[in-house]
Amino acid sequence: MRRIRPIVTNADIQPELAKLRRRGLLRGALSLGALSLLTGCDLSTHSGVDAALEAMLRFDDTLQAKIFSKTRLAETYPASAITTPFRFNAFYAEWQVPVVDPTQWRFSVSGLVADKSDWTLPALMALPQDTQITRHICIEGWSQIGQWRGVPLGLFLRRIGADMRARYVNFKCFDGYSTSIDMPSALHPQTLLALDFEDQPLAPQWGAPLRLRIPTKLGFKSAKNLQSIEVTNKFPGGYWENQGYDWFAGV
Amino acid sequence: MAQTSRPGKRVPAHPVAIRVMHWIGVYGIACMLCSGLLIYDASPLFPFTFPRWACLGGWLGGALAWHLSAMWILFIDGGAYLIYGFVTGHFRRDLAPQGPTAIASDLRAALRFRLGHRAGHYNAVQRLLYVGVIAVAIIAVSSGLSLWKPVQFGWLSGFYGGYPVARVVHFFAMALIMAFVVVHVVLVALYPKTLVSMIAGVPADMSP
Numbered sequence: 001m002r003r004i005r006p007i008v009t010n011a012d013i014q015p016e017l018a019k020l021r022r023r024g025l026l027r028g029a030l031s032l033g034a035l036s037l038l039t040g041c042d043l044s045t046h047s048g049v050d051a052a053l054e055a056m057l058r059f060d061d062t063l064q065a066k067i068f069s070k071t072r073l074a075e076t077y078p079a080s081a082i083t084t085p086f087r088f089n090a091f092y093a094e095w096q097v098p099v100v101d102p103t104q105w106r107f108s109v110s111g112l113v114a115d116k117s118d119w120t121l122p123a124l125m126a127l128p129q130d131t132q133i134t135r136h137i138c139i140e141g142w143s144q145i146g147q148w149r150g151v152p153l154g155l156f157l158r159r160i161g162a163d164m165r166a167r168y169v170n171f172k173c174f175d176g177y178s179t180s181i182d183m184p185s186a187l188h189p190q191t192l193l194a195l196d197f198e199d200q201p202l203a204p205q206w207g208a209p210l211r212l213r214i215p216t217k218l219g220f221k222s223a224k225n226l227q228s229i230e231v232t233n234k235f236p237g238g239y240w241e242n243q244g245y246d247w248f249a250g251v
Numbered sequence: 252m253a254q255t256s257r258p259g260k261r262v263p264a265h266p267v268a269i270r271v272m273h274w275i276g277v278y279g280i281a282c283m284l285c286s287g288l289l290i291y292d293a294s295p296l297f298p299f300t301f302p303r304w305a306c307l308g309g310w311l312g313g314a315l316a317w318h319l320s321a322m323w324i325l326f327i328d329g330g331a332y333l334i335y336g337f338v339t340g341h342f343r344r345d346l347a348p349q350g351p352t353a354i355a356s357d358l359r360a361a362l363r364f365r366l367g368h369r370a371g372h373y374n375a376v377q378r379l380l381y382v383g384v385i386a387v388a389i390i391a392v393s394s395g396l397s398l399w400k401p402v403q404f405g406w407l408s409g410f411y412g413g414y415p416v417a418r419v420v421h422f423f424a425m426a427l428i429m430a431f432v433v434v435h436v437v438l439v440a441l442y443p444k445t446l447v448s449m450i451a452g453v454p455a456d457m458s459p
Contacts, residue, residue, distance in 0.1 A: 042308050042309025042310055042312070042313030042314075042316075044309070052320070053313075053316040053317065053320055054316070056320035057316055057319065057320070060319050060320075067400060067403045069403060072402065072403060072405070074402045074405075075402070135401075139293075139311065139315070140293040140294040140311065141290065141291070141294040141296075141418060143414055143415060216403075240312070243312055244310075244312035244313060244316060245312050245315070246316070246319065250400070250402075251399075251400060251401050251402045251403070
């Protein structure tokens with residue numbers, strides 16, 4: 001029987017293969033990220049380089065906590081500086097924003113606090129409130145100025161008898177988001193549990209019925225659509241923080 | 252010059268400290284540049300983005316981790332270089348800008364590719380470029396610091412005209428440093444001996 005000969009033999013394509021290999025090498029050399037095969041290091045692998053990057057982020061977090069001042073205020077702006085239209089941003093598209101019935105909604109409290117009873121929206125609205133016009137700075141680099149009004153978080157924490165020596169305040173949201181902040185930042189006078197955005201009760205896309213507004217941190221820390229608050233000493237992480245955004249995220 | 256008074260001793264064109272700091276700086280700048288391009292791409296200031304092959308970090312979180320890690324390499328390396336430059340007299344001796352006449356004549360020669368290069372000596376155009384790039388690097392680092400901490404270092408952010416302006420300043424500082432790098436690398440390609448002298452202890456050219 002005649003042996004079936006392949007139409008294209010290995011020898012036929014050898015020059016092409018060599019050319020492709022050279023091109024691949026060239027591309028690798030052009031990619032400066034290939035300095036030491038670094039392109040793969042993005043905090044998702046468990047390589048030594050990723051471990052080093054994570055260690056550096058923890059070092060940066062320690063330093064940021066030291067730089068943070070309890071009394072230094074984020075710049076405030078006149079109403080004329082407010083950005084319009086205000087940009088929607090979340091880990092999902094705007095049409096996917098979840099809507100809750102504000103009369104059914106409850107804000108639950110847990111962890112190192114004296115009073116763990118749930119809060120209704122009218123009960124929160126009855127607390128003293130502050131207004132701020134501040135810059136919201138996204139980790140992506142863009143920023144916009146908005147106006148928020150709500151209950152200072154420090155006041156709320158005192159009201160529920162929170163242990164102020166605890167390290168973290170953890171937030172869970174009913175859209176699946178979560179984040180956590182350090183206690184000194186939680187007690188900063190400009191850190192609000194916001195109820196209003198630009199003189200209106202929060203609309204769903206701005207975090208109705210309750211959101212965190214913290215102008216001393218990057219935008220992803222200002223969690224929307226809050227469901228619960230927890231005071232804890234156990235590091236809580238967060239939606240983006242668990243994927244590699246630096247946890248302290250101070251500005 | 253002090254160097255010529257010791258004819259028996261071979262003075263390297265670049266002292267070992269400069270050579271070590273130079274190559275650490277190259278690595279630091281490459282990391283900062285490539286991760287910075289990916290951070291830029293997350294929210295472009297201008298109607299263009301950078302190709303992925305030039306970027307470091309894979310995604311925004313990875314790029315920021317690189318940027319906020321490698322900044323310490325540059326900060327320490329650059330700080331050591333500045334201290335070294337002032338303390339040893341390297342800046343005063345080698346980089347202090349010369350008069351406009353010297354600059355004009357060296358620039359004319361350079362543009363006609365007639366400006367020679369002697370290892371360990373800095374002509375008027377080189378001095379101007381090096382002093383310029385050091386100044387731009389200081390702007391790049393300080394504007395970067397103002398972007399990292401626009402509230403805690405609000406005074407620095409204010410100096411640059413606020414957060415959005417500081418982003419533009421930071422971008423153009425990067426662009427100017429890259430322009431310098433291009434010129435620098437082209438000149439090294441034209442005078443390959445300079446590359447050798449930045450690696451090995453090549454003696455300085457003592458001819459008058």
